[in-house]
Amino acid sequence: MYFSSDNAGPALPQVMQRVQEANTGFALPYGADPIMKEVRERIRDIFEAPDAAVFLVATGTAANALALASYCRPWQAVFCTRIAHIQEDECNAPEFYSGGAKLCLVETSDKMTAQGLRDRIEAEGVRGVHGPQRGPVSITQVTERGSVYTLDELRELTAVAKSFELPVHLDGARFANALVALGCSAAEMTWKSGVDVVSFGGTKNGCLGVEAVVFFDPSKAWEFELRRKRGAHLFSKHRYLSAQMAGYLQDGAWLEAASRANANADYLVAGLRRVGAEFLHEPQANMVFTRFPARLHQRLHDAGAHYNMWDDALEGADPEAMLAARLVCDWSITHEQIDLFLSHFD
Incomplete structure (x- = not known):
């Protein structure tokens, strides 16, 4: 009777099999392994984004913090809800990896609303050099209260962000759960709805410990690579991350x-x-x-x-x-x- 967290469950057999298969011989390190090529192509297919930049890290906190840092300068604000994972459960990691960006909280008991987001954005960036400048919007899908944004709700939020020329990050630690609940495609829930970068979760849904960061604008790829290395999240034996993700995506697992x-x-x-x-x-x-x-x-x-x-x-x-x-x-x-x-x- 274990209902504490989906983090606590076992890994999928497909994941374990691919890790075991990868555990033989030699493979180039740091993401140059052949399995990563397979993963990159598969994720691009899933998201219908042939030019997307795809990277792997071991934790959701690293995925969120490094993705946001790639879109946020130290003097900017990240707009999220008070109950977002980046606010409640990441020990200031987004602030740390961005060099000091401020989290500006949209008040809500669950989902962020378009009007609430607009009001919060309009309240920042108005004090000139004395206040934080407007930065990315971060949306959690599934929310920390178990709700799922509809595609219309996502589009309303991203439309507000785009009206201020702000990028949008999607924290998808439970991405697959949301996708199944909505019955839509990964593209529809992300870039077709205005999302710029997504943390594509695996750990909570049957992996040992791997998350993908998917940039739909590949111009951000090099900065992310530098931030990942500088932040100590570039695995040398990367093939074991790649193998997990390959098993996770295999045959729709x-x-x-x-x-x-x-x-x-x-x-x-x-x-x-x-x-x-x-x-x-x-x-x-x-x-x-x-x-x-x-x-x-x-x-x-x-x-x-x-x-x-x-x-x-x-x-x-x-x-x-x-x-x-x-x-x-x-x-x-x-x-x-x-x-x-x-x-x-x-």
Whole structure:
């Protein structure tokens, strides 16, 4: 009964197989391995972007921070929501790798709105030399509350950014989950909707630890390469990153894994609805934000369930107090495990 994070699940068999196959003989380092050529061509095909510059790093934080730094000067602002991963969970990495850029927060409980973004952009860049200058917009898809921006919503946000001549970054740590939920193409969710660079996640969806950074403007490639090396994120034994991504993309494994994760969440949500749990946000991908009585949380904890509590006050709480939690499904969770979890509800 492990719903703590999709980071905690096992790697896909295809990923492990390709890593094992790569673990023989010699291969050129630093991304010059032949598997990387395969990966680059495959990602360009997936995104319908034959000129895209494609790079691999080992973590989502590196992908986000280095991508944003390539579009942001130290005196500029990055516009994102207060709950964005780059704001809440990356220990000032975007600020560090950009040399000091400021995160300017769009207030929202979940999705960024076009009007909210416009208001925040208009509030910056108006104090001349005394204030931060306007810089890139960063959108998280899937959001940190489990919601998915529609294509229309993405286009509205990027239209606002473009009206100020600002580039747009998409944090796609759960890119595949969003793509499956929308039923669209990777191109439609990125450059066709006005996105300039995307962090294309693999780790949360069945890889050991690899993310791709995809620039639809290849003129940014050299700067990114320099920043990646200077930032200590250029792997010498790069073939093991390449092999992971190759296995992930092989025969649509990435989409199949995301479909399973989303379907597992749907199954969990249906069960939670049956037992009367409340929902903080309407589940749309593989993350569920729910609330139910403290006595049930205690029962689940005693039974060995793992998930993140949104309220820390379980100890000593009124048994009927409604406490919030985040439950995340990955590709490997079974319906039997979900049924076991639900069996502990009244």
